[in-house]
Amino acid sequence: MTRKVKKIPATLGQYSKTPLSQIKKKNVAGYARVSTDNKEQLSSYETQVNYYTKYINSKADWNFVKVYTDEGISGTSTKKREGFKSMVSDALEGKIDLIITKSVSRFARNTVDSLTTVRKLKEKGIEIYFEKENIWTLDSKGELLITIMSSLAQEESRSISENCTWGIRKKFEEGVVRMSYVTSLGYEKDKDGNIVINEREAKIVKYIYSRFLHGLTPNLIAAELEAKKVPNVRGDVKWYGSTIKNMLQNEKYTGNAILQKTYSVDFLSKKRLKNNGEITKYYVENSHPAIISQAKFDLVQEEFEKRGAYPNRSTSANLFSNRIVCGKCGALFGRKIWHSTDKYRKVVWQCNDKYKGEVKCDNVHLSEDEIYKSILEAINKIIVEKDEIIENCELILNKVLDTKKLKIKEIEQSKEHNKISKQIEQLVESNSTIINNPGDFNEDYNNLSAEYFAIQEKLEKTQAILADKYSRKLQIDRFLETIKSQDELVTDFSPKLFTSIVDIVEVFSKKEIKVHFKNGEIVVVDLLRRKK
Numbered sequence: 001m002t003r004k005v006k007k008i009p010a011t012l013g014q015y016s017k018t019p020l021s022q023i024k025k026k027n028v029a030g031y032a033r034v035s036t037d038n039k040e041q042l043s044s045y046e047t048q049v050n051y052y053t054k055y056i057n058s059k060a061d062w063n064f065v066k067v068y069t070d071e072g073i074s075g076t077s078t079k080k081r082e083g084f085k086s087m088v089s090d091a092l093e094g095k096i097d098l099i100i101t102k103s104v105s106r107f108a109r110n111t112v113d114s115l116t117t118v119r120k121l122k123e124k125g126i127e128i129y130f131e132k133e134n135i136w137t138l139d140s141k142g143e144l145l146i147t148i149m150s151s152l153a154q155e156e157s158r159s160i161s162e163n164c165t166w167g168i169r170k171k172f173e174e175g176v177v178r179m180s181y182v183t184s185l186g187y188e189k190d191k192d193g194n195i196v197i198n199e200r201e202a203k204i205v206k207y208i209y210s211r212f213l214h215g216l217t218p219n220l221i222a223a224e225l226e227a228k229k230v231p232n233v234r235g236d237v238k239w240y241g242s243t244i245k246n247m248l249q250n251e252k253y254t255g256n257a258i259l260q261k262t263y264s265v266d267f268l269s270k271k272r273l274k275n276n277g278e279i280t281k282y283y284v285e286n287s288h289p290a291i292i293s294q295a296k297f298d299l300v301q302e303e304f305e306k307r308g309a310y311p312n313r314s315t316s317a318n319l320f321s322n323r324i325v326c327g328k329c330g331a332l333f334g335r336k337i338w339h340s341t342d343k344y345r346k347v348v349w350q351c352n353d354k355y356k357g358e359v360k361c362d363n364v365h366l367s368e369d370e371i372y373k374s375i376l377e378a379i380n381k382i383i384v385e386k387d388e389i390i391e392n393c394e395l396i397l398n399k400v401l402d403t404k405k406l407k408i409k410e411i412e413q414s415k416e417h418n419k420i421s422k423q424i425e426q427l428v429e430s431n432s433t434i435i436n437n438p439g440d441f442n443e444d445y446n447n448l449s450a451e452y453f454a455i456q457e458k459l460e461k462t463q464a465i466l467a468d469k470y471s472r473k474l475q476i477d478r479f480l481e482t483i484k485s486q487d488e489l490v491t492d493f494s495p496k497l498f499t500s501i502v503d504i505v506e507v508f509s510k511k512e513i514k515v516h517f518k519n520g521e522i523v524v525v526d527l528l529r530r531k532k
Contacts, residue, residue, distance in 0.1 A: 255290030
């Protein structure tokens with residue numbers, strides 16, 4: 001049997017769904033856009049408007065709607081083109097069936113916008129005619145146009161993204177630091193565009209660092225600032241713990257800057273990730289005035305590490321949270337309330353591992369009153385011996401923590417490190433332009449690399465020792481400042497005094513409680529002896 005194919009003609013318009021037997025006039029509009037910076041362009045604009053008006057009116061089966069125009073507007077985005085937006089809106093409302101424009105570039109130079117608009121209008125059966133390219137968007141040629149434009153849009157996004165990324169990284173390499181003044185309390189821009197210190201705001205920054213080193217948490221500092229109605233960078237008095245934490249960890253307050261902390265995953269998603277070493281970072285020293293010394297900043301970071309060393313630490317705002325340590329197992333002591341609902345209510349501190357794990361800690365518990373007494377006794381012992389302690393501390397500062405020789409050593413090692421780095425660069429560059437023996441190149445490269453990593457290891461070791469000495473020096477300076485002002489024995493517990501000079505309280509038993517001070521002194525307190 002012979003196969004027969006019978007063609008069934010279309011009876012409806014593909015997009016309009018109007019019966020083909022019903023001949024309907026099309027509502028047609030023109031679109032013209034030119035820059036009006038000069039007379040030639042202005043003439044072109046008037047010519048386009050007159051041309052489309054006459055051209056559309058000359059067609060018997062077309063109804064002239066209007067010529068939509070945009071003068072002196074860049075074509076790179078449709079956002080500011082009011083004529084364009086009005087035309088698209090009217091078309092989507094059914095007032096326009098066909099739009100005529102000079103070319104794809106006149107319609108929208110940003111192919112992403114152009115593609116989006118073409119597809120949006122096509123879905124509603126609205127056609128666009130590009131005269132220069134002779135393309136009607138509803139025919140098969142128009143389909144090809146959309147495909148090409150889609151490809152161009154993606155490539156344009158990639159190109160723009162890569163160009164922007166290259167430009168930004170070039171500035172990073174040059175050490176150009178940009179400051180977000182909207183979020184950077186303490187800094188502002190002068191008339192020449194330079195980063196300068198806002199003295200009023202800088203006082204707030206210094207206060208935040210000082211309070212943190214006195215033992216307060218970011219949340220407590222935020223609450224304190226709100227209570228005092230201190231304005232934030234936006235001018236209101238609402239503060240958040242997360243904001244305080246970010247400020248305490250922002251290296252820009254030291255006058256230095258780490259650039260490229262985050263990076264974009266790709267040019268399409270624009271998703272940004274924290275840079276954990278996937279791409280190069282840049283550390284720019286002395287890029288702008290410092291509000292906080294490097295030593296104080298390092299001390300704050302050490303304090304963060306110390307507080308974070310116990311993942312199961314108490315979230316209590318109590319002064320002793322994270323500062324009382326079990327001498328037997330190393331866990332923190334936590335605050336507990338016994339008989340919370342009756343007259344025998346009592347606040348005690350006990351090892352957090354007392355009831356955890358197979359081997360439970362058998363250390364004693366201490367009442368809050370016992371802790372106060374232990375600390376007062378230890379502080380008073382320091383005050384009694386303060387002249388000798390001050391003398392010892394100053395000796396340590398002048399002899400043990402003197403950094404002059406180390407600083408000279410660091411400078412010399414840094415110069416040597418940079419020298420070898422340049423030698424490696426020159427070797428690689430020379431090898432790319434002159435044909436050398438591969439064996440000779442590899443040998444030279446390996447020798448220089450070995451020297452480079454050897455001096456880098458020495459430099460990092462020197463810098464680590466310097467950082468440790470700076471940190472200890474700052475702690476002892478603060479300790480001395482407090483002790484020198486304390487002329488009398490203390491009878492009442494002072495939270496400020498405690499956080500200024502005491503590091504931790506280590507509990508072994510009621511007979512052996514070690515109070516560690518920030519200058520390195522350790523005072524042992526025997527509570528049982530006091531009871532006899």
